[in-house]
Amino acid sequence: MLTFFGMAHPIMFDDADPLLVRLRALALAYPDAAEKISHGHPAFFTTKVFAYYGGSVKVDGVYQQHEHSLIVLTDPGERAALLEDARCYIPAYLGASGWIGLDLARDTDWDEVDELLDASYRLTAGPRRVARLASRRHFHSQ
Template sequence: MAHPIMFDDADPFLARVRTLALALPDAAEKISHGRPAFHTTKVFAYYGGSVKVDGVYQQHEHSVVVLVDPAEREALLEDARGYVPAYLGPSGWIGVDLGGDTDWDEIGELLDAGYRRTAGKRRVAALDARA
């Protein structure tokens, strides 16, 4: 059974995340479980997530879900924007809600961190060579 699409392609927050994620070497986008997923050989970020509360999924439609360093994860969970996403949270992923006051440099850094954890040495070297 196919998952329903859970995003609006015209979403301006998605457009910003897409621009940042696809600027990373060899990054591509695919739809996974109804949401945009950014990947090389492995997924490094998703757009949108959810949490399960009392058996009901609460959507975080305008958020980015990334795999970051455990120390950074704890700091993000202390922030009101951070949440532990369903399914991926137990594996160390973290969700960060986006809004009108979003620090896009921070989101770029989170995408970079997730990319570095999953992209492999060659791609990380290509990213470092850009600096």
């Protein structure tokens, strides 16, 4: 168990989970991206976190785990449209700050997952990293 400010957080994921393995490959392909464990879940970050794997929702006062979810920061203008998708939800704790969850265990479109990662990365990574991302994507599309 990891300790964070005196509170123990159990590991809440399986490192061999095939959905996590695929998400990890996508997330760590972004410039300067790294992974850490935050509150028992994998978190992908540069200076700031741009994605989490796993989350929860509060239903009738009880937290329900969404073990196989991608949690990303979204553009406020796109949030409502994303939440119309039955696979998306407002995650506990982070939802109030503009984050959404996507259930990866339900009809996962990995191109869509990469688009969500890209958008969240662009909102958190800073202009120099985003410029590197733009040149990397342009190079790969040729």
